[in-house]
Amino acid sequence: MRRNMILFLLLAGLLALTVWTTSLGRVGFFTMAPPAKLLAALREHLEIVLLAELCAVAAGIPIGLILSRRSFRRGAPILSAVTSIAQTVPTLALVGIFSILMGLGLRSAIVALGVYTLLPIVRNTYAGLVSADPAVKEAARGMGMSTPQILWRVEMPLAMPLIMAGIRTSTVLNVGSAAVAGMIGAGGLGEIIMTGVSLRLVEMVLQGAAPTAALAISLDRLLEIVAGRAVPRGLRRPLRREDFGRT
Amino acid sequence: MIELRDVTKVFPGGTQAVDGITLVVHEGEFCVLLGPSGCGKTTTLKMINRLVPLTSGTITVGGRDIQKLRATELRRRIGYAIQEIGLFPHMTVAQNIATVPRLLGWRKAKRRARVRELLGLLGLTPVDEFLRRYPAELSGGQRQRVGVARALGADPAILLMDEPFGAIDPITRERLQDEFLRIQREIRKTVVFVTHDIHEAIKLGDKIALMKEGRLIQHATPSQLLAQPADDFVRGFVGTDRTLKALRLTSVREIMDSGPLSVRDDDSLAAARRAMDRLERSFLPVVGEDGLFLGWVGRNSVLGPPSVCVGDRITPYAVLGSPDMPLNEALALMLESATGNLPVTDEDRRLVGLVSFDRLFESLRQIYVEREAGEGSP
Ligand SMILES: Nc1ncnc2c1ncn2[C@@H]1O[C@H](COP(=O)(O)OP(=O)(O)OP(=O)(O)O)[C@@H](O)[C@H]1O
Ligand SMILES: [Mg+2]
Numbered sequence: 001m002r003r004n005m006i007l008f009l010l011l012a013g014l015l016a017l018t019v020w021t022t023s024l025g026r027v028g029f030f031t032m033a034p035p036a037k038l039l040a041a042l043r044e045h046l047e048i049v050l051l052a053e054l055c056a057v058a059a060g061i062p063i064g065l066i067l068s069r070r071s072f073r074r075g076a077p078i079l080s081a082v083t084s085i086a087q088t089v090p091t092l093a094l095v096g097i098f099s100i101l102m103g104l105g106l107r108s109a110i111v112a113l114g115v116y117t118l119l120p121i122v123r124n125t126y127a128g129l130v131s132a133d134p135a136v137k138e139a140a141r142g143m144g145m146s147t148p149q150i151l152w153r154v155e156m157p158l159a160m161p162l163i164m165a166g167i168r169t170s171t172v173l174n175v176g177s178a179a180v181a182g183m184i185g186a187g188g189l190g191e192i193i194m195t196g197v198s199l200r201l202v203e204m205v206l207q208g209a210a211p212t213a214a215l216a217i218s219l220d221r222l223l224e225i226v227a228g229r230a231v232p233r234g235l236r237r238p239l240r241r242e243d244f245g246r247t
Numbered sequence: 248m249i250e251l252r253d254v255t256k257v258f259p260g261g262t263q264a265v266d267g268i269t270l271v272v273h274e275g276e277f278c279v280l281l282g283p284s285g286c287g288k289t290t291t292l293k294m295i296n297r298l299v300p301l302t303s304g305t306i307t308v309g310g311r312d313i314q315k316l317r318a319t320e321l322r323r324r325i326g327y328a329i330q331e332i333g334l335f336p337h338m339t340v341a342q343n344i345a346t347v348p349r350l351l352g353w354r355k356a357k358r359r360a361r362v363r364e365l366l367g368l369l370g371l372t373p374v375d376e377f378l379r380r381y382p383a384e385l386s387g388g389q390r391q392r393v394g395v396a397r398a399l400g401a402d403p404a405i406l407l408m409d410e411p412f413g414a415i416d417p418i419t420r421e422r423l424q425d426e427f428l429r430i431q432r433e434i435r436k437t438v439v440f441v442t443h444d445i446h447e448a449i450k451l452g453d454k455i456a457l458m459k460e461g462r463l464i465q466h467a468t469p470s471q472l473l474a475q476p477a478d479d480f481v482r483g484f485v486g487t488d489r490t491l492k493a494l495r496l497t498s499v500r501e502i503m504d505s506g507p508l509s510v511r512d513d514d515s516l517a518a519a520r521r522a523m524d525r526l527e528r529s530f531l532p533v534v535g536e537d538g539l540f541l542g543w544v545g546r547n548s549v550l551g552p553p554s555v556c557v558g559d560r561i562t563p564y565a566v567l568g569s570p571d572m573p574l575n576e577a578l579a580l581m582l583e584s585a586t587g588n589l590p591v592t593d594e595d596r597r598l599v600g601l602v603s604f605d606r607l608f609e610s611l612r613q614i615y616v617e618r619e620a621g622e623g624s625p
Contacts, residue, residue: 133331135329135331135333136333136334136336137333138329138331139327139329139332139333139334139335139397140333141298141322142296142322142327142329142407143323143327143346143347143350143397143400144319144320144321144322144324144347144350145350146319149350154335157337158337160337232338233337233381234336234337234338234339234381234382234383235336
């Protein structure tokens, strides 16, 4: 309850900041983004985030799943190496690389973000699947479940809390990183921030940054609610810090 | 029927966990695999449902070579319960128990009826309440029961159990063992049960297969094992108090003096005195008109005017035995209360028998005689 209150106040503050900066209209020589443009940017931003997240989930869960299989376990150390290296690559660089490979625009932004935010999902899917209680798996096998049945009826449901936590982490990461997409002409709130930065206009930077933060917070809360429903009832418990990995 | 012939298991690392075991478990028999930690009990058990592949030898279940069956099919026909239980935490108790029926494609109504039946059988009542619970909402003992119920789910003829009562407190364990014995008398499964607890083995097993370092050392009934240990290892394993353990195998009913000599509470003291003289006893149990056991009268307390009734001079009883009580418990009660006689009553406290120290001593001697005979011959 108290947490909801804090979140609400935070959101209200960010929204107020957005409205205020927009209402400034002109600052010195420059014009702030008009409301219609701001809304369009927000919509674009949301689109980029959702599409990139969709890519990340669609690729991340199967990758995590494959890595968790016994015959691929040897790949797990490679995974953690790739994870830590990839996290040290700045988003900006990654987006830059993809824009060189695939050209400027929305498509390369989505792919770049998808790749960047894939890792929490892969890692959590993997962790969720390998951490399943061996006694539970043995019982499942001993009762005559086939390997796919064990995966779908036992392992996946048991990994669900961690997978959902991974998706949340990656979504929040996505919202922030998507701002960078503005740089390669993919639109979104990043464009407003970038313009603000190049004009050295703090108000305009805030005009883009405040709704970005608000979006991140709302999506996180929304996913928390969705996750609560996706997790089987017998497993529901408050998530611990380590469920979200080290990001 | 389960038949193991020259079964061996060598793990990839080179550990020889099982070394040439030949063992037959007959239909409806409760066979306990007993032995110290690491002797290969679990490995032997898991080879029966193919959780561990055989290195060599053959195992047949119901006359069919398990290698010729599909592993999943074989396992669905064999109940399996383990110490760690391994309940599915994301499923309700009902879903857990219905796991194998569901794999076998039973209809929903049939599954539901079976789940209710099993919950009732294992004393998880009220049934409607437990059906809906999740494993996290159960106590350790209740989880263990659900684990056993789940193993019984599709009513398999064979049950494999690996220390299913290992991880619970002694009192609950004792109760679960008693209940499982009662259930087993009803359902008559062919059971292979792993434990390293000799008491549990003696209490539950029709036969005990004692293992050591992957080999079968002795396969015998509990009383044979206690009376005629095959070698020093067995003798050491069953313990120096094996005679006392053997007492556990006999029930009070078998040695009690039934229809014991007693006096009524409305008899006169004179009559009681005469009875004692005639029977050459210094104590007699007193029963009421309805046969209920009331207490004792001793020779010292029946001195007095003949008009007084026995009822006024009763020494109240301290302990009671029941016909199904094993002798070790009867002995403990007698030692505890320092009386030479233990009254045995039915559920309604009606006197049905008497165990005297002499009788108990007699049966102890019987065990010794058996043992001597056993050890004398090779
Ligand atoms: N998967 C495995 N790989 C290699 N060695 C194993 C494996 N499982 C068991 N062993 C070895 O086989 C031997 C027998 O093990 P097993 O689990 O059958 O013993 P146990 O009689 O059940 O012991 P406990 O009473 O402690 O459960 C042990 O030496 C053990 O280390
Ligand atoms: Mg074991």
